[in-house]
Amino acid sequence: MTTSMAPQTHLPEKKALNWAELGFSYQPTEYRFRAIHKDGHWSEGELITSDMISVHEGAPALHYAQQCFEGLKAQTAPDGRVLLFRPTLNAERMRQAAGRLLMPEVPEALFIRGVEEAVRANYAWIPPHGSGASLYIRPMLIGVGQNLGLKTAKEFEFRVFVSPVGPYYKSAGLAVISLAVSDLDRAAPSGTGNYKIGANYAGGLLATRMAQDLGANEALFLDARERRYIDEAGSANIVVAMKDGRFVTPASTAVLPSVTRRSIMTLAEQEMGLTIEHRAIDLRAEIANFEEVAACGTAAVISPVGRIYVDGQWHRFYGNGELAGPVMQKLYGLLVGIQRGELTDKNNWTHNVSL
Numbered sequence: 001m002t003t004s005m006a007p008q009t010h011l012p013e014k015k016a017l018n019w020a021e022l023g024f025s026y027q028p029t030e031y032r033f034r035a036i037h038k039d040g041h042w043s044e045g046e047l048i049t050s051d052m053i054s055v056h057e058g059a060p061a062l063h064y065a066q067q068c069f070e071g072l073k074a075q076t077a078p079d080g081r082v083l084l085f086r087p088t089l090n091a092e093r094m095r096q097a098a099g100r101l102l103m104p105e106v107p108e109a110l111f112i113r114g115v116e117e118a119v120r121a122n123y124a125w126i127p128p129h130g131s132g133a134s135l136y137i138r139p140m141l142i143g144v145g146q147n148l149g150l151k152t153a154k155e156f157e158f159r160v161f162v163s164p165v166g167p168y169y170k171s172a173g174l175a176v177i178s179l180a181v182s183d184l185d186r187a188a189p190s191g192t193g194n195y196k197i198g199a200n201y202a203g204g205l206l207a208t209r210m211a212q213d214l215g216a217n218e219a220l221f222l223d224a225r226e227r228r229y230i231d232e233a234g235s236a237n238i239v240v241a242m243k244d245g246r247f248v249t250p251a252s253t254a255v256l257p258s259v260t261r262r263s264i265m266t267l268a269e270q271e272m273g274l275t276i277e278h279r280a281i282d283l284r285a286e287i288a289n290f291e292e293v294a295a296c297g298t299a300a301v302i303s304p305v306g307r308i309y310v311d312g313q314w315h316r317f318y319g320n321g322e323l324a325g326p327v328m329q330k331l332y333g334l335l336v337g338i339q340r341g342e343l344t345d346k347n348n349w350t351h352n353v354s355l
């Protein structure tokens, strides 16, 4: 929910960072939020200053990847308000991941409070409006405490840290990226690909490396059963504007339910009148019908995909694979405009952090 309340004047000075030069990397900030789950209960939670976590050497998070995480951003509106984008969807996704990994759920109220407290306490690190940068927020839930056998942890830590970031892909604004179809699988059809858990990502590092060796930015994963249908990229969902005008995103049980993608699909229909479809996309059979492709996510925002490497050859899309097409440009403008509080937020997607 947004309100038109102007921020108060007692706010701390912003840090003297070169906001426009920020990349997507960790920049230490002063505070982080921590709550502990023990004996069946969550602690109240508190702000702490140490960026280290001390865990037992037998912690299930370390051995068996009993952990999940989230990623969202805070942005500064033209009037100085600090806006989160649909944070309850991140809270919900983390609860689902926790359930899948037999971890205690972080209640929505605790999740939102942890995010808000971490953002507010680090106000000086929130990039100003117009800088092109934003404050990335990383909530995480990890199984800690002594353990050896393969069983669930007895103690859990919920932590939220933040870091100001610039664009995920190096060039500013709408960087046109490229993908290479991976020979490796990211997720099994009834596995854990639809949860944001660390276990899905370590296996993808090599796939990314292999894609980069081919000159692409990221790997594109196909479904693991038939290696035929598009699943997603290493850290982003895929959307395709077809030559027949339809706007399509893969229906797959193995992809992360991206908050960005869900929002883009709504905007494509609501604001652009496009016919949207969630369906399996047979890459080789349909690639000739792709007009524009994009990777989308909190970090990637909407990154137009100019080229995809499939079976030994590059396929190029809009503008010979070098330009952002009009559909993705329009969607980028709509999405970012809402996230930054520049456009009317008809769907009540932004959440005002009281300062």
Ligand SMILES: Cc1ncc(COP(=O)(O)O)c(C=O)c1O
Binding pocket: 071, 232, 233, 234, 235, 236, 237, 256, 257, 258, 259, 260, 261, 296, 297, 298, 299, 300
């Ligand atoms: C594998 C994967 N897919 C998709 C996304 C996009 O999800 P969201 O839009 O919720 O950030 C992410 C995270 O950014 C991701 O890690």
